[in-house]
Amino acid sequence: MIGKDAQDRYQELAKKWLNKTITSAExxxxxxxxNSNQDAPVDIPAAFVESEKNHKAxxxxxxxxxxxxxxxxxxxxxxxxxxxxxAACILSLSIPCIYFYLRNKKVKSLLVTHQKAQIxxxxxxxxNKALLTLSNGKKIILNDVKKGVLANQGQTLLNKVxxxxxxxxxxxxxxxxxxxxxNTISTPKGGQFQVVLSxxxxxxxxxxxSITFPTIFSKTERKVxxxxxxxxxxxxxxxxxxxxxxxxxxxxxxxxxFNINAYTDEGMIKTTLVEGSVKISAGKNVAILxxxxxxxxxxxGSDKIGINTAxxxxxxxxxxxxxxxxxxxxxxxxxxxxxxxxxxxxxxGNVSQRHFTGSISRNVNLSELLKMLKYTGIDFKIDGxxxxxxx
Numbered sequence: 272m273i274g275k276d277a278q279d280r281y282q283e284l285a286k287k288w289l290n291k292t293i294t295s296a297e298x299x300x301x302x303x304x305x306n307s308n309q310d311a312p313v314d315i316p317a318a319f320v321e322s323e324k325n326h327k328a329x330x331x332x333x334x335x336x337x338x339x340x341x342x343x344x345x346x347x348x349x350x351x352x353x354x355x356x357x358a359a360c361i362l363s364l365s366i367p368c369i370y371f372y373l374r375n376k377k378v379k380s381l382l383v384t385h386q387k388a389q390i391x392x393x394x395x396x397x398x399n400k401a402l403l404t405l406s407n408g409k410k411i412i413l414n415d416v417k418k419g420v421l422a423n424q425g426q427t428l429l430n431k432v433x434x435x436x437x438x439x440x441x442x443x444x445x446x447x448x449x450x451x452x453x454n455t456i457s458t459p460k461g462g463q464f465q466v467v468l469s470x471x472x473x474x475x476x477x478x479x480x481s482i483t484f485p486t487i488f489s490k491t492e493r494k495v496x497x498x499x500x501x502x503x504x505x506x507x508x509x510x511x512x513x514x515x516x517x518x519x520x521x522x523x524x525x526x527x528x529f530n531i532n533a534y535t536d537e538g539m540i541k542t543t544l545v546e547g548s549v550k551i552s553a554g555k556n557v558a559i560l561x562x563x564x565x566x567x568x569x570x571x572g573s574d575k576i577g578i579n580t581a582x583x584x585x586x587x588x589x590x591x592x593x594x595x596x597x598x599x600x601x602x603x604x605x606x607x608x609x610x611x612x613x614x615x616x617x618x619x620g621n622v623s624q625r626h627f628t629g630s631i632s633r634n635v636n637l638s639e640l641l642k643m644l645k646y647t648g649i650d651f652k653i654d655g656x657x658x659x660x661x662x
Contacts, residue, residue, distance in 0.1 A: 281301070281304055284297055284300065284301040284304075285301070287301075392653050392654065392655070393636045393637060393638045393653065394612045394613075394614055394636065394637035394638075394653060394656065395612075395636055395637075396461075396611065396612060396633055396634055396635060396636065396637070397460075397461035397462055397463060397478055397611045397612065397613065397633070398414075398461070398462070398463070399413075399414055399434050399435035399462070399463060399464060400413075400414045400458060400459055400461065400462030400463070400464070401413040401414065401456055401457065401458045401459075401462055401463075401464035401476065402456070402457050402458075402459070403421070403429070403437070403454065403455070403456050404454065404455040404456075404457070405422060405424065405454055406424060406452045406453055406454060406486075409422075413431065413437060413456070413464060414434075414462075416431060417431070418431045418432065418433070418434075419431060421437065424439075424452050424454065424486040425452050425486055425487060426441060426442050426487065427439050427440065427441045427442075427452075427469055427486040427487055428440045429454075433465075435463070435464055435465055436464070436465040436466065436467065437456075437464075437465075437466055437467070438466070438467040439466070439467060439468055439469040439486060440469070441469040441486075441487055451485070452485060452486045452487065453483055453484065453485055453486070454483070454484060454485075454486055455481055455482070455483040455484075456476065456481065456482055457476075457480070457481035457482075458476045458477070458478055458479060458480050458481070458499070459478070459479065459613070460478055460479050460609070460610050460611075460612075460613035461478060461610075461611060461612060461613035462478055462479075463475070463476060463477060463478060463589075464476050466482070468484060468488075468493075468495075469485075469486060469487055469488060470488055470493060470506050470508065470511075471506040472493075472503065472504065472505045472506045472513065473503070473504040474501060474502070474503055474504075475501065475502040475503075475590050476499070476500075476501055477499060477500035477501070477502075477589050477590075477610070478499070478500075478610040478611050478613075479499050479534070479610045480497065480498060480499025480500050480501055481497065481498045481499060482495055482496070482497045482501060483495060483496040483497075484496075488511065490511075491511070492511060492512055492513075492514060493508070493511050493512065493513040493514065494513075494514040494515075494516065495513075495514070495515055495516070496515075496516040496517075497515060497516070497517050497531060497533060498517075498533060498535075499533065499534055500530070500531065500532045500533070500534060500589070501515075501530070501531055501533075502528075502529070502530045502531075502587065502590050503515065503524075503527075503528065503529055503530075503531075504528045505524050505525075505526050505527055505528070505547075506526060507525060507526025508525065508526065509525055512524065512525060513525065513526075515531060517531050517533040517540055517542075518533050518535075518540050518568075518570060519540070519553050519554070519568065519570075519574065520533075520540055520542070520551060520552065520553045520566075520568050521551075521552045521553075522542055522549050522550070522551055522552075523549065523550045523552070524547065524548070524549045524550070525547075526547060527544065527545075527546060527547025527548060527549055528544075528545040528546045528547060529542060529543060529544045529545055529547075529549055529560075530542070530543045530545070530586055530587060530590075531543075532586075533570075534606075534610075535570055536606060537570070537606070538569065538570055538571070539567045539568065539569060539570060540567070540568045540569075540570060541565055541566070541567055541586075542560065542565065542566045543564075543565040543566075543581045543583065543586045543587075544560040544561065544562050544563070544564055544565075544581075545562060545563075545583060545587070546562050547562070548560065548561065548562075551566045551568075551576055553568045553574040553575075553576055554574030555574070556574050556575060556576050557576075558576040558578060560578065563580060563581055563583055564578055564579070564580060564581060565578070565579055565580070565581035565586070566578055567579065582597055585597050588630070589607075589633070592632060592633050592634065593630055593631060593632050593633055594607060594611075594630065594631050594632075594633055594640065595629075595630040596627050596628055596629055596630070597628050598626050598627075598628055599626060599627055599628070600624075600625065600626055601622045601625045601626075601627065601644070601647070601649060601660065602618075602622075604627060604644070605658065605660065608637065608640065608658065609658075611633060612637045613656065614637070614653075614656045614657060614658050615656060615657045615658070616657070616658045616660060617657055617658070617659050617660065618660045618661075619659060619660065619661040619662070620661055620662035621662060622649055622660055622661075622662045625647045625648070625649055625662075626647075627644060627647050629643055631643055637653060637658070638653065641653070641658070648662075649661065649662055650662075
């Protein structure tokens, strides 16, 4: 164990190391500490250019071990200042909340990935899984097939180019034409996938989501239908508007980046604009979104369109490989976990007034994520494919 002054010093040096602003003297000091109790000492200058990424986890682990001078969960969070990370724990008497701010994007994903799961009955994270349904009804499990051409749909080839992506490759003379041939790509719970449409537009599917689309877009419009959560990067084409049908709403764009969350169990259809502009239509209501705005429409109520400022980083966290919550209620968090880990959630007691702010990689086992959430004062247990939540 080391004193608090030493903790602060090593955290400061670690920050400089990661940001590559460390001086020669500081590098020597940092290297001495970093290599303590290590069989194979590391040349810190070489690590900068050769293997920086490989050493981040060890730095984080050493800082983590060094600051465990108090077994109190509050002190573990309230006093721990990770590498370039500020963590604060604020408990409210009326609404128990926890604020766990992670300020360094570089090491957010390292927060718990270096730890081993300590729950025997654990659940692994989701991965690249999807089902492709062709126009003739044939089904292809995309995560099972090898890279290469999967099928020929009219004048379009379906090519699996990566483990998590397929591309619809239309011949140059057939970028538009008959839209009678439709395909559907759907992800199960615990799955995610990407597809590049015949016009070059890129699509990311979150867990328990789907997109139905023509293999060749028509000469008058580009239209797709989605369920669940999908992120789009649309290829610009002023002559062919791109339309997305999601529940009761229609999103129309010419070329832009946006995210649609249309899970039926969320109560609201949320469309978030990253760049460009989109037109939202629901019944007789129409709204135009600007970048960093979000449109909200009730799944079961009126067609009224509400607009608010969006936290883009939190909303797109799923696409970038993490969970990120801002004052989120536990049921909202549990719905996300249920989709990604393919589990069922059961509640014991009233936990609706608990909130959480924090970030964690989507690549960790379920137990690691639940460990973070336990600091809200709620107990979590894993029973097979079921999470039991108790206040």
